[in-house]
Amino acid sequence: MNIVIAGGHGQIALRLSRLLAARGDTVLSIIRNPGHAGDVRDTGAGPVVCDLESAGLGEVADHLTGADAVVFAAGAGPGSGVARKDTVDRAASVLTADAAERAGVPGFVQISAMGAGERSAPGRGEVWEAYLRAKGEAEDDLKRRDALEWLILRPGRLTDDPPTGLVTLAEPPIGHDVVTRDDVAAVIVALLDARDVRRRTLDLLNGPTRIADAVAALRPALGGGRPE
Template sequence: MRVFVTGGSGFVGKRLIEALKTRGDEVRALARSDKAAGAVREAGAEPVRGDLDDAEALRRGMEGCEAVVHAAATVKTWGPREEFFRVNVEGTQRVLDAARAAKVKVLVHVGTEAMFVGGRPIVEADESWPRPEKPLGLYPLTKGLAEERVRAANGQDGLRTVVVRPRFIWGKGDMAVLPEIIAKVRSGQFRWIGGGHYQTSTCHVANVVEGLLLAMEKGRGGEAYFLTDGPPVEFRAFVTRMLDASGVKAPEGEVPRAVAHVLATVAETAWRVLPLEGEPPLHRSVLKLIGEEVTVNDAKARAELGYVGHMTREAGLAEMRG
């Protein structure tokens, strides 16, 4: 089939394009720069120059396509409110509008468990988990609003919309989470929150791609599906192994969770009120996502999609070492 991908130059997007090409699909990918165009071309897709603000580029890219995978988003912990809404909410709406106009059959949206930050602790969450009234942070807020629009668009003009929510995406080629952790370790800023001895769900990028392809084929319209590598693992133990696979020794420093929360609250307030340049050294949303247990249940994806999560953590770590 013909598939259009947003976010194709990103960590998930590039692996997805490679998988689509391997199975014989024709792939186009949105590219907002020469660098992004080169990345998607190298992965095997035809670049379509433009961004999520460009309705004409979206229309051109989706013309004749049967499926769309929307992976593009502003994935940051701090920044202008306008940017988060423009990209994550309004950009998603433009993708939906273009897909409906192009008579695309299915759109799969990459969601996140982060949309639940600000509510009750995310422990063994399933797809019925309630969104908080006041999400903590602009990324959780806007990703929740984007997913709401995606699911509401199901059935409009024959479009089937499906959401997948992978937790803690990792693997070789990660351009966001692990590099940031390594940078903080090397600068001496990294501390284990509360010792780091709590459970976390994870999802290797290959398993994210597996879930995306299955959702495209079998996902029920208007539904969301969590994806993981299987049973949870201790956060500190897993991050230590990822650092080791990257040739970096894990630090020993710790900070009590209550102290970290106070520091993050003070820092965010100072950066908003003064305001200060850059971003706060600590964020309350980040503490909620990696400073305490976050576990999700992917039983629905396994039962309805036939999702397995073929890439094991051991294999994924070995791939990183290689």
């Protein structure tokens, strides 16, 4: 497959590009900082420098042309304020989805967040509130699109622990717990292959089920879940 990762220098994105490239897929990773190109190349992906906060639709669409799917892994990240939660976590997602439609890319996987679109717990602060709001609005935008075979993945609290290969993957809510970044990347690879699992919103935690089995249980042909 040909996969483009938006936000290609993120911790999940680097793990994902390494997995995809290792099995022979072609991966292009969109990054904002040219200084991150070497890290991307080390995973086997090709870096594409493009600032999704300032780029135009045509420029982004050109980068996506020929892709089988886009994975939106971009985020404003720790330390960013309310404004950048909107410009990256919402607006950049909308721009990338618009570009995918223009470029004729069929698949779009969005890495979102548990609780997206909901009010945050008391005491979490305005930045966290803005983050959940931006992620929720980005999800809502995707759900209105008929031209994309979208999939929204909401991981739990992320850790850098070694991969377990065992998860709970289902429509929300499934509770709150942790999931390793390596397992998130492996689940995305499996979901990219399962092209009949689309138009779904899925929560992801570490759990008791092998990744392949968890994804297989979602496939309609095997009696799994239903599309939204």
